[in-house]
Amino acid sequence: MAQFIADRRDVDFVLHDQFGVSNLSKHEKFAEFNKKTVDLIVNEARNLAIKEILPTRKIGDEVGVKFENGQITVPEEFKKAWEIYKEGEWLAMPEDLEYGGQGMPRLLSMAANDYFNGANYAFMMYPGLTHGAGKLVEEFGTEKQKKLFLKKMYTGEWTGTMLLTEAEAGSDVGLLTTSAKKNDDGTYSITGAKIFISSGEHDMSDNIIHPVLARIEDAPAGTKGISLFLVPKYRVNDDGSMGEFNDVVCTGIEEKLGIHGNSTCSLTLGGKGECIGTLLGEENKGMRAMFLMMNEARLLVGLQGFSCATSAYLYALNYARERIQGKNLLQMMDKDAPAVPIINHPDVRRMLITMKAYVEGMRSLLYYVAYLDDLIVVSDNDDEKERLHGLIDILIPIAKGYVTDRSFEVCSHAMQVYGGYGYIKEYPVEQLLRDCRITMIYEGTNGIQAMDLLGRKLGMKKGKLVMDLMVEIQKTITKAKGVAGLEEYAAKIEASVNKLGEVAMHLGKTAMSEKVLSAFAFASPFLEAAGDVILSWMLLWRAAAAAPQIEKKPKDASFYKGQVKSLEFFASSVIPISMGKMDAILNTNGAAVDIEDASFGG
Amino acid sequence: MEILVCVKRVPDTSENEIEVGSDGQDIDRDDLVYSVNEWDNYAVEEAIQIVDKVGGKVTVVTVGDDESEEVLRREMAMGANEGILLSDDAFESSDGKGIAAILKAAVEKGSYDLIMTGAQADAGAGQVGGMLAAMLDQPYASLVNSIEVIDDKKLKVGREIEGGNQEMNEIQMPCVLSIQTGINEPRYVGIRGIRKVASVDIPVLGASDLGIDSGSVGNAGASVKVQDYFVPVFGDGAEMLEGSTEEIIDKLIELLKAQGGLK
Ligand SMILES: Cc1cc2nc3c(=O)[nH]c(=O)nc-3n(C[C@H](O)[C@H](O)[C@H](O)COP(=O)(O)OP(=O)(O)OC[C@H]3O[C@@H](n4cnc5c(N)ncnc54)[C@H](O)[C@@H]3O)c2cc1C
Numbered sequence: 001m002a003q004f005i006a007d008r009r010d011v012d013f014v015l016h017d018q019f020g021v022s023n024l025s026k027h028e029k030f031a032e033f034n035k036k037t038v039d040l041i042v043n044e045a046r047n048l049a050i051k052e053i054l055p056t057r058k059i060g061d062e063v064g065v066k067f068e069n070g071q072i073t074v075p076e077e078f079k080k081a082w083e084i085y086k087e088g089e090w091l092a093m094p095e096d097l098e099y100g101g102q103g104m105p106r107l108l109s110m111a112a113n114d115y116f117n118g119a120n121y122a123f124m125m126y127p128g129l130t131h132g133a134g135k136l137v138e139e140f141g142t143e144k145q146k147k148l149f150l151k152k153m154y155t156g157e158w159t160g161t162m163l164l165t166e167a168e169a170g171s172d173v174g175l176l177t178t179s180a181k182k183n184d185d186g187t188y189s190i191t192g193a194k195i196f197i198s199s200g201e202h203d204m205s206d207n208i209i210h211p212v213l214a215r216i217e218d219a220p221a222g223t224k225g226i227s228l229f230l231v232p233k234y235r236v237n238d239d240g241s242m243g244e245f246n247d248v249v250c251t252g253i254e255e256k257l258g259i260h261g262n263s264t265c266s267l268t269l270g271g272k273g274e275c276i277g278t279l280l281g282e283e284n285k286g287m288r289a290m291f292l293m294m295n296e297a298r299l300l301v302g303l304q305g306f307s308c309a310t311s312a313y314l315y316a317l318n319y320a321r322e323r324i325q326g327k328n329l330l331q332m333m334d335k336d337a338p339a340v341p342i343i344n345h346p347d348v349r350r351m352l353i354t355m356k357a358y359v360e361g362m363r364s365l366l367y368y369v370a371y372l373d374d375l376i377v378v379s380d381n382d383d384e385k386e387r388l389h390g391l392i393d394i395l396i397p398i399a400k401g402y403v404t405d406r407s408f409e410v411c412s413h414a415m416q417v418y419g420g421y422g423y424i425k426e427y428p429v430e431q432l433l434r435d436c437r438i439t440m441i442y443e444g445t446n447g448i449q450a451m452d453l454l455g456r457k458l459g460m461k462k463g464k465l466v467m468d469l470m471v472e473i474q475k476t477i478t479k480a481k482g483v484a485g486l487e488e489y490a491a492k493i494e495a496s497v498n499k500l501g502e503v504a505m506h507l508g509k510t511a512m513s514e515k516v517l518s519a520f521a522f523a524s525p526f527l528e529a530a531g532d533v534i535l536s537w538m539l540l541w542r543a544a545a546a547a548p549q550i551e552k553k554p555k556d557a558s559f560y561k562g563q564v565k566s567l568e569f570f571a572s573s574v575i576p577i578s579m580g581k582m583d584a585i586l587n588t589n590g591a592a593v594d595i596e597d598a599s600f601g602g
Numbered sequence: 603m604e605i606l607v608c609v610k611r612v613p614d615t616s617e618n619e620i621e622v623g624s625d626g627q628d629i630d631r632d633d634l635v636y637s638v639n640e641w642d643n644y645a646v647e648e649a650i651q652i653v654d655k656v657g658g659k660v661t662v663v664t665v666g667d668d669e670s671e672e673v674l675r676r677e678m679a680m681g682a683n684e685g686i687l688l689s690d691d692a693f694e695s696s697d698g699k700g701i702a703a704i705l706k707a708a709v710e711k712g713s714y715d716l717i718m719t720g721a722q723a724d725a726g727a728g729q730v731g732g733m734l735a736a737m738l739d740q741p742y743a744s745l746v747n748s749i750e751v752i753d754d755k756k757l758k759v760g761r762e763i764e765g766g767n768q769e770m771n772e773i774q775m776p777c778v779l780s781i782q783t784g785i786n787e788p789r790y791v792g793i794r795g796i797r798k799v800a801s802v803d804i805p806v807l808g809a810s811d812l813g814i815d816s817g818s819v820g821n822a823g824a825s826v827k828v829q830d831y832f833v834p835v836f837g838d839g840a841e842m843l844e845g846s847t848e849e850i851i852d853k854l855i856e857l858l859k860a861q862g863g864l865k
Contacts, residue, residue, distance in 0.1 A: 008635050037800040040676060043637065044791045052790075088792030102793045 003050050004314045004428070005118035005307075006363075009559050011042060011111050014364050017545045019371050024105045027378040038108055045112035048088060052081040053119035060122050060261025061431050065202065067253045072201045072263045078123055082204050085156070090116070091127045092134060092154035094373075099138060099146070100154035106370035110303070114363070117307035122261035122435060124304075126159055126199045132297050133160025136211050137230065140281035140289050148236050149209055159205045162297070163194045163212040163231075163267065164290070171448055173287070174223040178214040178269065180277065190214055190231055190277045191270035193251075196442075200265030201233075201250035207242055208233040212269065212277060213286050220284070228286035229277035231269065247274035258434035295392055297443050298400035299369055305404030305439035306362050308432040312414035313355040315428050320348055320417055342417070351413045357566040357574070358406050361535035364542060369399050387468055394457045394465040395534070401449030402531030404439040411436045450523035453530065458508050466504055473497050473537045480544040485564065489543070489571035493536045496575050496582075500533045503582045510588055517593040522585045529585060532578035536570050543567035603658035603754070605649040606714040607682065608705055608734070609642035611666055611673040612724035622831045629831065638673040641720025643680075645781040647788040648749060649718060650681040656751050659683045661712070665693055665704050674804055679795035680788075690808035692816035697824040702733035704819055707812035709738060716757070717778045721745050731780035741777040747785045 015021040015038065022035040033041075056077045063075040085091070093109035095101025117124045134153035137145055152158040169175040178192025192214060194200075201208065210231045219225030235243035247270050254264040269275045281289045320343040328344050331337035342348045369392055376388045411433040415422035422429050440446045457465055477497070480490040507526055510519035546563035549556065613620060613629070614637040623630040649660040660682040664670050667689060674685035688704050696704065709717060717735075721744065722728035728744075735742030748760035752772070761769045762782060773779075809816050817823060843850045858864040 032797055032800045034800065036672065036675060037796055039672065040679060040791075040796045040800075041793060043672075043676065044679075044793075044796065047637070048790050084790050088790055089794055090792070093793065102797070104793070 003046075003054075004311055004318070005046075005049060005054065006114050006310050007314065008042075008046065009556070010360060010363060011114060013542070013546070013559070013563075014367050015042070015107065015111055017549075018364060018542055019107060019367065021105060021107050021371075024107070024374055024378060029103070029377055030105050030374070032103075033105055033108060041104070041108060042111050042115075044088070045090065046115045048084060048090070049115035049119040052084050053116060053123060056081050056123055056261070057120040058428075058431070060120055061258075061435075062260075064260035065253060065263040067250070067263075070201075070250055071203065072250060072253060072265070073203050074263070075261065078261065079204060081123065082126070082156070085116075085127065089155065091156045092131055095131075095134070095138070095154055099134075100151040105374045107367055107374050110367045110370040113300075113303060114307065114310070117303055118311050120261065121304045121307050122259035125259070125262045126202065126204060127156060128300055128304075129162055129199045130154075130156060130158075130160040130209075132162060132293060132300070133209055133211050135296065136228070136280060136289065136293055137209075139292065140228065141230070145230060145278060145280065148238075148240055149230065149232075152207075152240075153209060157205065158207040158209055158232075159199060159202070160209045160211070161197055161199050163197055163200075163210050163269075165194060165196045166192070167195055171445060173213060173226065173290075174221075176213060176215065176226065178212065180214040180216045180227060180229060182216065183276075186278075188214075188216070188229060188277050188279060189270060189273065190229060190275045191273070192268075194267045194269065196254065197265045197267050198262055198442075200263060200267050201253075202263050206234070207236070208248075210248065210267075211280060213290070214277075216283055223287045225284055226286040227283050228280040228289050230280045231275060231277035235276060246276060247272050257437055258431070259438060294444075295396050298396050298449075299366065301439050301443040302362075302399040302403040303366055305407035305436050306359075306366060308436035308439075309355070309362065309407035309410035310359050312411045312429050312432045312436075313352075313359045315432075316355065316414035316417040317343075317352060319421075319427075320352060323419075325419075348417060351417055353565070353569050355410045355413050356562070357539060357570045358410050358535070360542060360563070360566050361538040361570070362403050362406060364538035365395070365534060366399055366403065368538070369395050390461065390465040390468055391472065393460065394453070394469055397449040397453040397457065397527060398531045398534055400443065401440075401446040401453075401527050402534075404436070405446055405528070406531070406535075408433070408436050408440060446527070447524060450527040451520065453527050454507060454511065454520065454523040458504060463504075463508070466501070470497060470501060473534075476537055476541045476544065480540050483544050483547050485547055486540070486543055486567070489567050490540060492571045492575055493533070493540050496533050496536065496578055499579060499582050500530060503529065503585050506586055507588070515588060515590065518588050518590040521590075521592040522588055525581055525585050529578050529581045532574060532581070536567075536575055536578075539563075539567040539570050603652060603656055603716060603751070604712070604714045605652065605658065605660050605716045605718065606709060606712065607642065607645045607649050607660060607662050607677070608717070608719045608730065609646065609662050609664050609673055609677055610639045610720070610723045611636050611664065611670040612639045622833060626830045626832060627828060636669070636673075638676055639720050639723040641722060641781060641783055643677075643720075643788045644783050644785050645718040645720055645779075646677045646680060646682055647786045648781060649716075650789075651786060652716075652749065652751060653683075658715075661686060661714075663688060663705065663708055665689070665696070665701050667694075671804055675799050675802070676791060678799040678802065678804075679791045681795070685802075685804045687804055687806045688808075688812070689806050690816075690820075692809045692814075692820045692822075695821035695824060696819050697826040698727055698729040699733055699825070700819040700823050702730050702737055703823075704812065704814060705730070705734050706737045707814050708807065709734070711807075711812070715754070715775045717776070719778070719780045721780045721782045728780070731778055735778035738776075738778065741773050742779070743771055743773055743777070744780045745782045746779045747782045749779070749785070 024030040025034045059075045059077050066073045092101040093104045094106045097103050137150050164173050166176050180188040212229045212231045215225050233248045235246045237243045249268045250265045252266045323342045324339045325342050327337045328340050372388050372392050376385050379385050414429045421427045477490050477494045480486045543564045546560040550560045613634045621630045661684040662677045662682045663686045665688045671687050678685050719731035743759050745761050746759045747762050750758040757773050759771050763769045843853050
């Protein structure tokens with residue numbers, strides 16, 4: 001392993017052995033994306049990520065973005081990477097060709113994004129947000145809005161953002177006060193102040209297109225009165241050329257723990273009364289539009305967190321092989337015994353296999369959610385499409401909340417493997433740990449993810465989503481039980497799935513009872529337990545794909561054996577703990593809720 | 603201008619730790635990730651740039667197995683117009699001369715004004731370009747780091763020589779050039795390029811298509827054979843001097859004096 005982003009063997013395994021990405025090319029929509037094309041795309045994404053984007057990671061951290069006179073500059077090195085990235089047309093991989101996309105399966109775009117984000121996700125937030133903003137225009141824009149904005153956004157000529165947060169409106173967007181006043185020509189004058197806006201201002205593109213949540217005058221309070229507007233930094237004339245400055249002023253940037261390469265801006269809209277926006281979608285339906293886009297945004301944040309974890313694992317693994325320290329435990333008494341690479345120490349191996357199992361399981365989970373989207377595209381059955389949508393809906397809080405929680409832990413393990421050097425800036429893992437941390441907070445904090453799982457997803461369609469998910473998991477269990485050597489692990493995972501079903505029922509019921517607050521105090525533990533079980537499902541799936549190949553492909557035997565070991569470790573050493581977590585949830589102890597505020601002390 | 607660029611599929615050093623296999627006959631090729639030889643990539647870029655300026659066509663050719671097709675497709679995604687795969691069991695384990703002979707046969711099936719190779723590939727021998735030129739009886743310039751088209755008969759080519767100095771030559775076409783890295787900045791391959799070549803058929807030519815006697819190439823025809831690969835063991839008696847340059851110089855002088863090397 002000479003590069004430190006993602007293990008190519010693992011990326012290929014998930015694409016081909018686990019999900020069979022090239023089977024999608026049997027469908028006319030994806031006909032071009034045969035195995036050869038898939039491999040070329042992964043090769044070239046990797047090539048660009050390693051050669052041009054990875055070198056910007058440390059620079060982005062150390063130089064960071066600079067704010068002067070209302071202008072923000074990104075590190076000079078970002079610009080070259082940005083140009084090449086745009087030229088390669090990587091920004092809107094899965095989108096429609098008509099608007100500058102590439103019509104690629106989402107599963108495949110995940111692999112490319114695995115490399116790009118792993119190389120420097122703070123940099124990748126510029127195109128990432130542009131893609132998301134473009135998606136809003138594509139889904140909700142009028143023909144005119146699409147014509148004026150979409151292609152320029154999907155090709156990266158103009159970048160995009162997402163303006164939700166205000167000082168008084170964070171997790172609860174319903175509290176926002178940015179206002180919109182309808183003008184005679186049908187446009188709206190926007191006034192307000194947004195904070196924490198990623199990529200809100202920078203010098204990598206001529207124009208920045210802001211989708212803005214605001215309240216039209218006299219609209220209802222709360223989320224029901226929120227509308228979505230398209231607000232460019234420079235107005236756009238009907239012929240597509242850029243017009244006057246649109247009174248979107250950056251008043252400052254945040255100094256923060258990580259992702260220094262991305263500008264986190266405070267933006268004042270219409271400070272001079274000259275900020276004009278056009279309605280995107282329908283009046284007062286802004287939140288609905290946001291919800292439709294949220295799955296994709298949350299999956300991306302899951303990938304961001306994960307990209308730190310995969311990279312941190314590879315660095316730690318390499319370090320453990322090279323760092324010589326301490327004798328082999330079996331030769332402790334021999335005063336002449338040589339010091340050995342730390343990978344020989346059982347405690348270091350424990351950390352490595354923990355990281356390995358999580359990284360592999362999380363990669364599979366993230367790719368799987370993207371793959372479900374492709375399955376929707378190739379399905380011609382509406383019930384099936386709806387079922388697949390349901391699976392995505394229920395998996396998103398896991399793919400965001402659980403994955404970013406675990407990713408941060410993986411970064412922490414990596415730091416531990418490095419010992420003191422891990423804490424030092426000269427080595428890469430401290431940056432990865434810092435960069436990773438925000439993914440647990442933005443795009444809906446992980447607490448909000450847990451509430452989404454318990455409060456919304458669990459009860460959707462009378463619990464059908466959970467049932468469909470259980471059926472999917474059971475398919476893998478049944479298959480794995482037929483694979484020699486996996487029976488025992490499949491049985492352990494089956495027991496945990498059954499218990500998770502019981503816990504879900506219990507918590508769902510408790511949430512409807514007078515113990516509702518206690519139930520929600522267990523929303524996060526529930527997300528965690530559900531995540532453990534789903535991760536074990538992914539590892540079981542992987543092992544079932546790998547085990548039969550151990551004999552068949554001796555050249556790759558160590559990789560395939562490693563898959564079975566990840567499963568063995570997780571089923572034997574993590575799932576029992578998850579069973580305990582589930583016992584605690586079944587108990588639904590009320591201490592957290594019942595304790596008097598004053599008793600917290602302080 | 604018709605340009606042929608010879609390319610090779612090699613283990614990617616950014617992805618692999620290269621280790622010598624247990625039998626010492628080769629590197630350990632299990633589980634390696636491959637890509638196009640870096641020097642060849644510069645050659646293809648140069649060819650594309652020339653054709654962009656003066657018109658013509660770029661063909662990429664490789665000698666290899668089925669999997670080598672991927673590097674041809676990759677270079678076509680970059681902008682080469684055609685690819686030819688030279689593949690035959692009889693070609694396996696060819697030495698440099700064998701490879702040059704196979705390429706010569708392919709060259710003679712077309713009509714090329716200019717043939718480019720990378721200055722060297724993974725084996726580091728840097729021999730194929732020169733041998734190919736000799737076999738074709740064409741002029742040859744090695745380690746080329748600049749090319750300018752004078753007219754349809756002549757090129758002006760620069761070569762890097764000792765001490766970073768530059769030599770400029772006029773060379774008659776048809777000719778063979780081996781290309782040095784740094785001659786240009788190879789472009790990256792984008793998705794559009796990949797999609798364009800996704801379903802292009804790449805012709806495969808074997809020994810009989812090329813009129814090659816199987817015994818003259820491959821293992822059978824090889825007169826240079828690798829005997830052993832090994833990583834030299836660290837010997838005794840070496841000492842790394844550490845410190846600032848001045849300190850190192852002082853220590854070195856001291857050592858030389860002490861050992862009688864300086865009086
Ligand atoms: C670097 C960075 C980049 C950002 N980028 C963007 C961006 O591009 N666009 C944008 O619009 N915003 C952005 N944000 C804002 C981000 O999405 C919010 O910070 C986040 O949603 C949390 O809101 P808050 O900070 O106001 O925290 P609060 O909402 O005050 O939350 C504080 C704590 O209370 C918990 N909490 C709050 N409400 C509830 C509840 N009802 N039930 C249970 N727990 C609750 C939260 O989980 C959290 O633990 C960014 C923030 C940062 C730091």
